[in-house]
Amino acid sequence: MTDNVLSQQQRTTASGSSTETPGTEPYLVVDNLTxxxxxxxxxxxxxxxxxxxxxxxxxxxxxxxxxxxxxVSSMAIMGLHDYKRTQMSGSxxxxxxxxxxxTNNQMQSVRGxxxxxxxxxxxxxxxxxxxxxxxxxxAYRAHHDVSKSAARAKAIEMLDRVGIPQARSxxxxxxxxxxxxxxxxxxxxxxxxxxxxxxIADEPTTALDVTVQAQxxxxxxxxxxxxxSAIIIITHDLGVVAEMADxxxxxxxxxxxxxxxxxxxxxxxxxPYTWGLLSSVPEVSGDTDARLIPIPGxxxxxxxxxxxxxxxxxxxxxxxxxxxxxxxxxxxLVPGNRGSHHLKRCHxxxxxxxxxxxxxxxxxxxxxxVIIEAREDDTPPAPEGR
Amino acid sequence: xxxxxxxxxISGVLVLLVVSVAVFALFFxxxxxxxxxxxxxxxxxxxxxxxxxxxxxLDQPVAEQYGTYMKNIVTGGxxxxxxxxxxxxxxxxxxxxxxxVPVTEYLADRFKATLSxxxxxxxxxxxxxxxxxxxxxxxxxxxxxxxxxxxSLFINAIxxxxxxxxxxxFLISQWGIFPESGYYGPIEEGPVAWVKGMLLAWVILxxxxxxxxxxxxxxxxxxxxxxxxxxxxxxxxxxxxxVTMRHAMRAAIVPVVTIFGLDFAxxxxxxxFTERIFDIQGIGLSALDAxxxxxxxxxxxxxLIAALFIVVMNxxxxxxxxxxxxxxxxx
Numbered sequence: 001m002t003d004n005v006l007s008q009q010q011r012t013t014a015s016g017s018s019t020e021t022p023g024t025e026p027y028l029v030v031d032n033l034t035x036x037x038x039x040x041x042x043x044x045x046x047x048x049x050x051x052x053x054x055x056x057x058x059x060x061x062x063x064x065x066x067x068x069x070x071x072v073s074s075m076a077i078m079g080l081h082d083y084k085r086t087q088m089s090g091s092x093x094x095x096x097x098x099x100x101x102x103t104n105n106q107m108q109s110v111r112g113x114x115x116x117x118x119x120x121x122x123x124x125x126x127x128x129x130x131x132x133x134x135x136x137x138x139a140y141r142a143h144h145d146v147s148k149s150a151a152r153a154k155a156i157e158m159l160d161r162v163g164i165p166q167a168r169s170x171x172x173x174x175x176x177x178x179x180x181x182x183x184x185x186x187x188x189x190x191x192x193x194x195x196x197x198x199x200i201a202d203e204p205t206t207a208l209d210v211t212v213q214a215q216x217x218x219x220x221x222x223x224x225x226x227x228x229s230a231i232i233i234i235t236h237d238l239g240v241v242a243e244m245a246d247x248x249x250x251x252x253x254x255x256x257x258x259x260x261x262x263x264x265x266x267x268x269x270x271x272p273y274t275w276g277l278l279s280s281v282p283e284v285s286g287d288t289d290a291r292l293i294p295i296p297g298x299x300x301x302x303x304x305x306x307x308x309x310x311x312x313x314x315x316x317x318x319x320x321x322x323x324x325x326x327x328x329x330x331x332x333l334v335p336g337n338r339g340s341h342h343l344k345r346c347h348x349x350x351x352x353x354x355x356x357x358x359x360x361x362x363x364x365x366x367x368x369x370v371i372i373e374a375r376e377d378d379t380p381p382a383p384e385g386r
Numbered sequence: 387x388x389x390x391x392x393x394x395x396i397s398g399v400l401v402l403l404v405v406s407v408a409v410f411a412l413f414f415x416x417x418x419x420x421x422x423x424x425x426x427x428x429x430x431x432x433x434x435x436x437x438x439x440x441x442x443x444l445d446q447p448v449a450e451q452y453g454t455y456m457k458n459i460v461t462g463g464x465x466x467x468x469x470x471x472x473x474x475x476x477x478x479x480x481x482x483x484x485x486x487v488p489v490t491e492y493l494a495d496r497f498k499a500t501l502s503x504x505x506x507x508x509x510x511x512x513x514x515x516x517x518x519x520x521x522x523x524x525x526x527x528x529x530x531x532x533x534x535x536x537x538s539l540f541i542n543a544i545x546x547x548x549x550x551x552x553x554x555x556f557l558i559s560q561w562g563i564f565p566e567s568g569y570y571g572p573i574e575e576g577p578v579a580w581v582k583g584m585l586l587a588w589v590i591l592x593x594x595x596x597x598x599x600x601x602x603x604x605x606x607x608x609x610x611x612x613x614x615x616x617x618x619x620x621x622x623x624x625x626x627x628x629v630t631m632r633h634a635m636r637a638a639i640v641p642v643v644t645i646f647g648l649d650f651a652x653x654x655x656x657x658x659f660t661e662r663i664f665d666i667q668g669i670g671l672s673a674l675d676a677x678x679x680x681x682x683x684x685x686x687x688x689x690l691i692a693a694l695f696i697v698v699m700n701x702x703x704x705x706x707x708x709x710x711x712x713x714x715x716x717x
């Protein structure tokens with residue numbers, strides 16, 4: 001595993017355009033994080049040996065299906081797991097401070113202030129009995145010793161900032177009086193009220209309709225430029241990743257299976273699970289009869305994970321690996337064909353040719369276009385943070 | 387909201403009218419003749435029985451009696467029982483056949499004792515029940531949780547009258563840990579005596595009721611602690627205490643309020659076991675006596691008052707709902 005850590009660090013320095021001075025650590029460092037839940041049926045291995053880093057001002061997309069460990073690993077950064085029922089090892093450093101061993105009470109100063117979170121469904125994530133303004137003020141007053149009226153003024157300012165019209169009169173509304181998109185804006189306002197340096201967005205657009213999704217993503221990007229915060233965006237939507245994330249980390253069965261710059265992950269993926277994710281994205285324009293290609297099988301059991309590569313029972317390419325390697329041996333997370341910044345966990349010797357010959361024709365062509373466009377549009381005019 | 391309450395009051399009055407008709411009907415078409423109760427067994431001649439019927443007003447048609455009854459509630463009335471004339475001011479619920487006093491006055495006096503039991507008991511069972519429930523929910527699965535649930539089920543399994551009787555027998559009569567129970571007049575005439583007389587009744591009633599409230603609020607609290615908005619509250623960096631009390635509790639209390647509204651209404655309508663065992667002369671005991679004595683005015687008044695409490699508590703619960711939950715609009 002030392003190799004992995006090393007390559008991670010190399011990757012961070014290689015991507016280089018960071019505003020951090022050399023020698024200082026990235027804002028978030030997750031190192032060999034393992035999360036286990038002992039249950040009556042055995043130990044659930046929710047996350048195994050997860051390592052990544054994130055600089056201020058940049059965005060990491062974590063992709064995977066339900067139960068892949070993407071949410072659990074982020075909950076661990078917030079300390080929102082059940083302390084009595086969770087075993088964790090490894091290291092999570094936020095702004096240089098180790099937070100893994102902190103107690104629930106000690107985490108209170110980190111939560112909401114250094115690291116804030118946006119949840120999937122703002123209707124259930126906002127308290128139905130308190131007004132929007134009261135909930136935002138409460139978050140502000142949890143970390144600032146100010147009067148109620150000052151906190152209220154701050155709440156109005158934040159609501160205005162996230163684009164709630166007539167914030168001054170809407171501040172006393174209750175969540176059920178807001179539309180879905182406005183609720184998520186209010187949620188964003190609440191999470192940013194303490195100016196956190198790291199924002200974790202757990203499927204922030206899944207519960208919203210498509211037109212609102214785009215607005216929310218735009219808002220997040222705009223606010224990121226303004227506050228220079230680091231963002232982790234957890235999603236199963238590759239479109240969201242394409243639009244938002246500088247780097248992408250694909251998780252499967254609690255492990256990182258592919259990690260690299262988003263553009264590369266989307267255009268030159270080297271791991272069959274990532275291929276599967278790309279092939280199962282529907283084509284927006286064009287042939288409506290085109291078949292979606294689902295990934296066969298079910299997500300692996302975290303109680304009794306498959307031997308070797310946890311994806312091998314569902315992998316259609318495992319016969320291309322000599323011997324029974326996929327079943328017997330867990331592949332290491334190692335640099336792929338494009339250098340040390342792109343890591344993959346797969347035994348396939350020549351993934352590029354298989355991808356070009358067998359996978360690429362199945363991928364919705366407009367997805368590829370969107371990806372390329374999004375990344376190219378996005379990269380140049382962002383001198384501030386990147 | 388105002389319109390809602392007015393409509394609820396009107397429908398409540400209708401409910402009470404139906405209840406009063408039902409009570410009257412039950413009484414008059416029931417198996418027993420109240421006049422017989424006042425006719426000395428050995429010398430009960432038909433003439434004498436007729437005289438008693440006449441003096442109680444029982445010889446008039448039922449509908450007419452009911453009409454008089456209703457009229458008296460609004461305007462008050464004069465009664466002549468035998469040779470004595472009794473003035474019964476509004477709201478007049480009649481004059482007791484047996485005690486020869488206006489029922490309203492009599493029950494109002496008795497009600498003070500019942501209200502004392504209900505208030506003290508409710509204060510205890512709400513505090514103890516909710517505290518235990520929240521504690522158990524927060525430490526779900528631990529020894530403390532299992533202990534609370536276990537003890538609550540154990541106490542619940544003992545019949546209430548047995549619990550109260552054993553409490554009185556040992557804690558007052560045998561060991562003298564608690565002062566002699568009884569109702570020694572209203573609180574303003576001697577708060578110390580009032581508390582002393584009520585103390586064990588409160589404790590036993592509070593204990594018995596708190597078991598259900600502990601389990602109920604535990605379940606409700608476990609549910610709300612798992613809500614997304616409680617996680618959000620924690621994610622804001624709020625203290626665990628604030629997360630529990632302000633965010634989880636606020637939602638968990640809603641179903642508890644419903645149960646409490648009904649329980650409290652029933653308590654106000656009389657707690658026969660508690661009153662009997664601890665010798666507290668409340669509404670429950672007077673109703674028992676009235677049934678034995680076939681004292682129609684007291685019986686119908688007690689039933690009417692019990693129905694009134696339920697109607698009123700339901701309206702209050704609905705209003706409390708709308709205060710707790712802004713999504714509830716009373717229209």
